[in-house]
Amino acid sequence: MSITKKDVLHAADLARLELTAEEQDLYTEQLSRILNYVEKLSELDTTGIAPTTYTVPLKTVMRADESRPSLPHEEALSNAPDSDKDCFKVPRIIE
Amino acid sequence: MKYETVIGLEVHAQLLTESKLFCACSTKFGSGPNTQVCPVCLGLPGVLPVLNGKSVEFAVKMALAVNCSVNAKSVFARKNYFYPDLPKGYQISQYTEPLAERGYLDIDTNGGKRIGITRIHMEEDAGKLLHGEGPEDSGSSFVDLNRAGVPLIEIVSEPDMRSADEAQAYLKSLRDIIVYLEICSGNMEEGSFRCDANVSIRPVGAEKLGTKAELKNMNSFKFVKEAIEYEVERQIDVVESGGKVVQETRLFDSAKGITASMRSKEEAHDYRYFPDPDLLPLVVSDDLIEGQRKTLPELPEAKRTRFIKDYSIPAYDAGVLTASRDLANYYEEVVKATNEPKVSSNWVMGELLRLLKEDARDVRDCAVTPASIAGLIEMIKNGGISGKMAKEVFEAMYKTGKTPQEIVKSTGMAQISNEDELSRIIDDVITRNPDNFARYKAGRVQLFGFFVGETMKATKGQANPQVINKLLKEKLDK
Amino acid sequence: MDLNSLTIHALSEKLSKKEVSSVEATKAYLERIGAVDDKIKAFLIVTADEALKQAEEADKRRAQNNNITPLTGVPISVKDIFCTKGIRTTCASKILAGFVPPYDSTVVARLKDAGAVILGKNNMDEFAMGSSTENSAFQKTANPWALDRVPGGSSGGSAASVAALECAASVGTDTGGSIRQPAALCGVVGFKPTYGRVSRFGMIAFASSLDQAGPFTRDTIDSAIMLKAMAGFDPRDSTSIDAPVPDYLSEIEKGVAGLKIGIPKEYFIEGMDAEVEASVREALKILEKEGAVLVPVSLPHTEYAVAVYYLVATAEASSNLARFDGVKYGLRVNESGNLLDMYKKTRDSGFGGEVKRRIMLGTYSLSAGYYDAYYKKASEVRTLIKNDFETAFKACDIIATPTTPTPAFRFGEKVADPLTMYLSDIFTISCNLAGIPGVSIPCGFTKENLPIGLQILGRPLDETTVLRAARAYERAAGCTLQAPAL
Numbered sequence A: 001m002s003i004t005k006k007d008v009l010h011a012a013d014l015a016r017l018e019l020t021a022e023e024q025d026l027y028t029e030q031l032s033r034i035l036n037y038v039e040k041l042s043e044l045d046t047t048g049i050a051p052t053t054y055t056v057p058l059k060t061v062m063r064a065d066e067s068r069p070s071l072p073h074e075e076a077l078s079n080a081p082d083s084d085k086d087c088f089k090v091p092r093i094i095e
Numbered sequence B: 001m002k003y004e005t006v007i008g009l010e011v012h013a014q015l016l017t018e019s020k021l022f023c024a025c026s027t028k029f030g031s032g033p034n035t036q037v038c039p040v041c042l043g044l045p046g047v048l049p050v051l052n053g054k055s056v057e058f059a060v061k062m063a064l065a066v067n068c069s070v071n072a073k074s075v076f077a078r079k080n081y082f083y084p085d086l087p088k089g090y091q092i093s094q095y096t097e098p099l100a101e102r103g104y105l106d107i108d109t110n111g112g113k114r115i116g117i118t119r120i121h122m123e124e125d126a127g128k129l130l131h132g133e134g135p136e137d138s139g140s141s142f143v144d145l146n147r148a149g150v151p152l153i154e155i156v157s158e159p160d161m162r163s164a165d166e167a168q169a170y171l172k173s174l175r176d177i178i179v180y181l182e183i184c185s186g187n188m189e190e191g192s193f194r195c196d197a198n199v200s201i202r203p204v205g206a207e208k209l210g211t212k213a214e215l216k217n218m219n220s221f222k223f224v225k226e227a228i229e230y231e232v233e234r235q236i237d238v239v240e241s242g243g244k245v246v247q248e249t250r251l252f253d254s255a256k257g258i259t260a261s262m263r264s265k266e267e268a269h270d271y272r273y274f275p276d277p278d279l280l281p282l283v284v285s286d287d288l289i290e291g292q293r294k295t296l297p298e299l300p301e302a303k304r305t306r307f308i309k310d311y312s313i314p315a316y317d318a319g320v321l322t323a324s325r326d327l328a329n330y331y332e333e334v335v336k337a338t339n340e341p342k343v344s345s346n347w348v349m350g351e352l353l354r355l356l357k358e359d360a361r362d363v364r365d366c367a368v369t370p371a372s373i374a375g376l377i378e379m380i381k382n383g384g385i386s387g388k389m390a391k392e393v394f395e396a397m398y399k400t401g402k403t404p405q406e407i408v409k410s411t412g413m414a415q416i417s418n419e420d421e422l423s424r425i426i427d428d429v430i431t432r433n434p435d436n437f438a439r440y441k442a443g444r445v446q447l448f449g450f451f452v453g454e455t456m457k458a459t460k461g462q463a464n465p466q467v468i469n470k471l472l473k474e475k476l477d478k
Numbered sequence C: 001m002d003l004n005s006l007t008i009h010a011l012s013e014k015l016s017k018k019e020v021s022s023v024e025a026t027k028a029y030l031e032r033i034g035a036v037d038d039k040i041k042a043f044l045i046v047t048a049d050e051a052l053k054q055a056e057e058a059d060k061r062r063a064q065n066n067n068i069t070p071l072t073g074v075p076i077s078v079k080d081i082f083c084t085k086g087i088r089t090t091c092a093s094k095i096l097a098g099f100v101p102p103y104d105s106t107v108v109a110r111l112k113d114a115g116a117v118i119l120g121k122n123n124m125d126e127f128a129m130g131s132s133t134e135n136s137a138f139q140k141t142a143n144p145w146a147l148d149r150v151p152g153g154s155s156g157g158s159a160a161s162v163a164a165l166e167c168a169a170s171v172g173t174d175t176g177g178s179i180r181q182p183a184a185l186c187g188v189v190g191f192k193p194t195y196g197r198v199s200r201f202g203m204i205a206f207a208s209s210l211d212q213a214g215p216f217t218r219d220t221i222d223s224a225i226m227l228k229a230m231a232g233f234d235p236r237d238s239t240s241i242d243a244p245v246p247d248y249l250s251e252i253e254k255g256v257a258g259l260k261i262g263i264p265k266e267y268f269i270e271g272m273d274a275e276v277e278a279s280v281r282e283a284l285k286i287l288e289k290e291g292a293v294l295v296p297v298s299l300p301h302t303e304y305a306v307a308v309y310y311l312v313a314t315a316e317a318s319s320n321l322a323r324f325d326g327v328k329y330g331l332r333v334n335e336s337g338n339l340l341d342m343y344k345k346t347r348d349s350g351f352g353g354e355v356k357r358r359i360m361l362g363t364y365s366l367s368a369g370y371y372d373a374y375y376k377k378a379s380e381v382r383t384l385i386k387n388d389f390e391t392a393f394k395a396c397d398i399i400a401t402p403t404t405p406t407p408a409f410r411f412g413e414k415v416a417d418p419l420t421m422y423l424s425d426i427f428t429i430s431c432n433l434a435g436i437p438g439v440s441i442p443c444g445f446t447k448e449n450l451p452i453g454l455q456i457l458g459r460p461l462d463e464t465t466v467l468r469a470a471r472a473y474e475r476a477a478g479c480t481l482q483a484p485a486l
Ligand SMILES: [Mg+2]
Pocket: B012, B093, B123, B154
């Protein structure tokens, strides 16, 4: 399966990345080569093989429902690039 | 052409836990913006989610209440999309392996109908966005993340509803249950109980589903009905005029009573779900399930049926009295003390609910105890007070929280039922009215009323009318 | 006496005998950093004031005999992937500009609790994506053994700082070899524990199902000391394993007599560096002489590991890196005042080329229509790779292989071709996919005086045996500390 420039632009859009024309070409070429390489996985028949996401023993960890103090308000906003009205400030969302 | 409406509902209910789904921040409603946030729910780098056990218990409880089977293993997945109210750039939800599946709920429109429940899954809520309104900040939006990470369950129905009325009935029934279980406040205005509707139409008799529109922003039962009704009309108009219904999200505008397309969020619905590697699959043990099953309360429908059967009260009464678990419990306590189901129902449904409604208060914070109402009913029964006086006594009970005995004593409202005392008073009335007594004796029996009135006057209205009747008959007719 | 070249255990002994104070040791390391880091560039930030304060505390602790561990007063450094409370943390990325975490990662908190002194934070490949530390947004770290060569990556700064005697030990992370490969290239010991052995809380995520923190040290005894301090269940990490942490030190000198060492044929491949192969084979002979039994094993799905890794790791990364959006912290580029544009410009100028490439690959492999063919398929093959190890470990106790196919390469040699760079991780990646522990220990030098690494892999949670075997080799080969001339 080879990747087209349209696919690259779609992925960039989903990932909120702006690509220059140069990057679009570069990534189309590089991702194609990488995807060609990973194509070797299709040599393997994995029918009936369960996927692995977790390598640790499946033991659900749950906490007790107790609330603890949150971050002090100023600290919560201290890393924000922009804030106002006790909130994180962002460019207006057009709806 | 005749069309059939097809509706499926997706309901998000906020669970009444003390802390958030994956961190220990409080879930309290109404605090100042960004005061209930921590590195985890702010999505700071490197931090990890840890599941709130109580939320799992609550979700399991709901699943059992609507007859779902709870999966022994379910998987938290990431739903990836960018939005400023979503701090991690993904929502932790469940996708291919939800907590519970294949349930149903019976509603009683048109003689009863079963609505399938496809699945119930757990997920975290997003934050809140405020949009600048002043001239200086109209170009900005403001993000409050207090709500980010609050635990939700999403209850997805089958497309089994055929009218706005059915959808409304299903939704009401679902809310009754969730409130009965005490796992959600059910408050639609605050957004603790939210509903999206998938609505489509198809020619009557057709098998294939039509293209659906997803309706959002309906924050009351009334709006759900209005929005669906409007949308059905709109889709019929589109099809009749030769157009095609497009799959889209539409927002209900309650001021105008219409739904309008919300195109901005439409682009590229590609959530790239995959299992969240930060959370191991959720293993729900049989012990947990059985433990929750044991704590399941009697649900509204069952309670209603039992009230009609055991207490022989009308279906209407049973419906009103089971509207909330607290009210039903209250009523049952009154009945237990009085053994008078219908009289108790009259007082609870009538006076009590009227006063509570006037004050917009809940039965839970009502000053009148069931024992007090029972005491009042007892007093009427044994002639301690008249029915008319009882209403006044009740209002005083409601205002002061005192027992009826205390109120009657302090206001001197007690009814005179003592036969000796009344006998003396009647003798006096007869003595003072020799002419009328003579006329009565001569056959003017209509004058009976005159003597009742005079006796009442003499007792300032506190005489027990039944006793007066009895004594007067004895004295006048002897 | 050269304080800088001491192992942790040697320094610890001197500290407990009061022959030297932690403040003195800390000053010696700070001086060393001042003297050589212009050449090595292993540090992104040196926290001298905090370090000296911690050293004073440690001296007090030792004077009062209060809760002393072998690490109390020992100066170390940590990769800049670990969040440090009140100290800026960059992950070597411009997108985290100005970010100061209000929390310590569990690893840092535990090391501080043990009394370690933190000198500063090491350079790395941006978001741990790379095998050469050339992908740092800020600087290139040089290999202390050959300044024109890479130290390996992504924990290149950590490996180089230990090799260049700028700290007694360091902590890195390993997602596909990022501890073991730079350890091999820099001639130090690098240990990747079992996935879940060490908490990931506060460690900036690259690929959550693969990331694991571990130490860089001068010898295996130091590894045991560091591991003991870092390991153990953390209620803040649901994937950390709730199992007792053994006393690694008490087992470490037990030797390899009777131990079965699996030699996988798939790890001695054509095209690998002849000197590397010779050194590793020589090391195996030494282990055999020590009483170990070498058994041939097969890990038949090894050739698929790189493909699986680059699909799984990038998918997870594409999601993990979505939070860097210019809203809550870090960089924001907002010229147009339009939200979508802000997202795109911020992420475009904040992320480097390799990070963007991997986000693109991961996004694509998860996207509608490709999930089954890529992410899901890769996760299934991951099961086969994990099964390979389970089968092999029925026939052997540990597995020994070269850590890398070649010694350190030159700057720029592989950057133009991502795939070639990816393939240099071929021997280290499977271990992460299976979640098992692995170590790289120095096993000689090439003629050009470039270090070579021997990799030892073990069963899940069996760090003890891995350390025992590594120690047996180290002792038998008479490895003493080799320090580059700088
Ligand atoms: Mg949802």
